[in-house]
Amino acid sequence: MVHYPAWDQDEARSIVSGLSHLEGATLPILHALQEEFGYIDPQVVPLIAEALNLSRADVHGTISFYHDFRTAPPPRKIVKLCRAEACQALGCDAVVDELAREHGIVVDEHGGPEKAVVETVYCLGNCALGPSALVEGELLGRVDADHIAALCGARQ
Amino acid sequence: MSEAIRIFVPIDAAALSVGAEAVAQAIAREAQARGLAVEIVRNGSRGMLWLEPMVEVETPEGRIAYGPVAGRDVAALFEAGFQSGGAHKLRLGPVDQLDWLKRQQRLTFERVGVTDPLSLADYRAHDGLKGLEKALSLTGAEIVEEVRESGLRGRGGAGFPTGIKWKTVHDAKADQKYIVCNADEGDSGTFADRMLMEGDPFLLIEGMTIAAIAVGATKGYIYLRSEYPHAHTALRRAILKARNAGLLGASVLGSGKAFELEVRLGAGAYICGEETSLLESLEGKRAIVRAKPPIPALQGLFGKPTIVNNVLSFAAVPWILTHGAKAYADYGMGRSRGTLPVQLGGNIKRGGLIELAFGISLREIIEDLGGGTLSGRPIRAVQVGGPLGAYLTAGQLDTPMDYEALAGIKAMLGHGGIVVFDDNVDMAKQARFAFEFCAKESCGKCTPCRIGATRGVELVDKIIAGTERPKNLAVLRDLNKLMTDASLCAMGGLTPMPVMSALNHFFEDFDRPPAERLPLAAE
Secondary structure, eight states, rough: OOOOOOOOOOHHHHHHHTTSSSOOOOOHHHHHHHHHHSSOGGGGGHHHHHHHHHOOHHHHHHHHTTTOOSSOOOOSEEEEEEEEHHHHTHHHHHHHHHHHHHHHHOOTOOOTTTTTEEESSSSOTTTTSSOOOOEETEEOOOOOOOOHHHHHHOOO | OOOEEEEEEEOOEEEEEEEEHHHHHHHHHHHHOOOTOEEEEEOOSSSSSGSSEEEEETTEEEEEEEEEEGGHHHHHHHHHGGGGGGGOOOEEEGGGGGGHHHTTOOTTSSSSTTSTTTTTHHHHHHHTTTHHHHHHHHHHHHHHHHHHTTTOOTTTTOOOBBBHHHHHHHHHSSSSOOOEEOOOOSSOOOOOOHHHHOOOOOHHHHHHHHHHHHHHHOOOEEEETTTTTHHHHHHHHHHHHHHHHTSSSSSSSGGGOBBEEEEEEOOOOOGGGHHHHHHHHHTTTTOOOSSSSSOTSSSSSSOOOOOEEEEEHHHHHHHHHHHHOOOOOOOOTEEEEEEEEEEEEOOOOOOOOEEEETOBBBIIIIIIITOOOOOOOOOOOOOOOEETTTTTEGGGTSSSSHHHHHHHHHOOOSSSEEEEETTTOOOHHHHHHHHHHHHHHHHOOOOHHHHHHHHHHHHHHHHHHHHSSHHHHHHHHHHHHHHHHSSSSSHHHHTHHHHHHHHHHHHHGSSSGGGSSSOOOOO
């Protein structure tokens, strides 16, 4: 389990200034902030805009475009479950149904920072050993609903 | 004291996903307990993914494979003397003689699974850097000509001749040029880029460096999808080692030519596999597709001339330079020259990576090499070329893997991914998914894609529900034609391909009485 420190505007400022020399620095900065704090607090937007000579709208637009970036503290744990075609062929939709029916876990439903969440992702590059999931950087093959539920810490 | 026994346990993400780490640890523990000196090498995967974790032991008779090995098997393996190639029910035999590998022509993947991916010494010992050394003895124009002559076409999916793209960038005059690797392998059913980046990252670095030398670029980026954390680690470590060894930096192998390389992570947007939106993303913006022209070769990253190629395109180049364009072009058929790393996935008994000359039939891959479905049920549909590729029937499997042959049956080769479905698949649901995926991942710039995908989901729902079916089928065909003709990029332009193929080949799934159907999950 990953623990993140609370948002710290001074620390955020130093992350921004440490990377602002890069070409096209926006994504590296956003990734670095999310890696540090688990999310990107909207109060960092003016800092990035100023450091990179962009409008705040540009920075906000970039943050909101990408699925990966979160603007609120992350859930306790994120289990990314692949639901693309290769995993569909191996019954990932049945896993999703069983999670809801047997374990009370609704995929893509966020229950606040104390809860684990199962998120849909499209392809983890493990298409011959699906259904697949990615949990805190670890790739898992041939998963089933019980396995996913156990990762989430049982019934919620 | 005898030398340490070398045991290979893959570090490839697919192998790790089924327990390779636990196996490596168990081998280390067990060897220590038995007082045996072992050197555990973490290699890439050979691509026989149903046998992972596949462990290899170096013996005087060559490397002997065992698999699939679980942590709990390890003690019994030592007991059976596997450290010297001993008999055990998991013993597969000498790895070089396994039928699945013997039937392949591995050029790009020649080192993957063989070497330690992060050992530059191992890379050199297995013919690494010969292509770059050759390139450094040629002029830029000569390198470009060699690539053109090889017949190499972009492996990302579009199949554009790589040499022509390179020539355009070579001939462009600019103060700065860029080399960009599209490693945003988002198509379901594809994993060759991932396996190559994890299993032989120096090859990608070498290929990109040759491109840089050829066209006079001094800066390169690998745009990697964030769903590939293992590849990210491998690339970062390999780039660091390459820089420390003088392979990258101010003077590539002492040539006086500079090339700097950096990995950049995407952030979960499928559209970034489209080259112009990838460039926008690298520039730090929303990944909105650009209109072409201008082409990226002339106005690419930050408006400068840029080569954007797929991982496998760059990775094919060192072999071409080492062995000559003709040797590469001798593989393949028609206008598809060289080899194609095919990725076999979905409901398949023996899935994995198969590198072969163009021209092998889908049936040979799926039935002979793949062994049919994992479920043991009949094959009903096969999707080739990712989420934007066509669904083919079991009757169409005699089509050869070739750009033109697949285009001839209104399908596409794409990045070489094959996803197999058994007879449980509901093709109306698959057609709906194609639209749903497009609606989620559309960048939103052009109307046919942004609005069309959403209308498409609604239409398929109505057809499934039996609402004015003939009229809605007519509208669906019309919508598909419009998206094909009027979308700005392949996302909107090719989403109709899976939809129309499902509709044309599997019409019965769109024509069932609605009552038979289970209710669809609500949006």
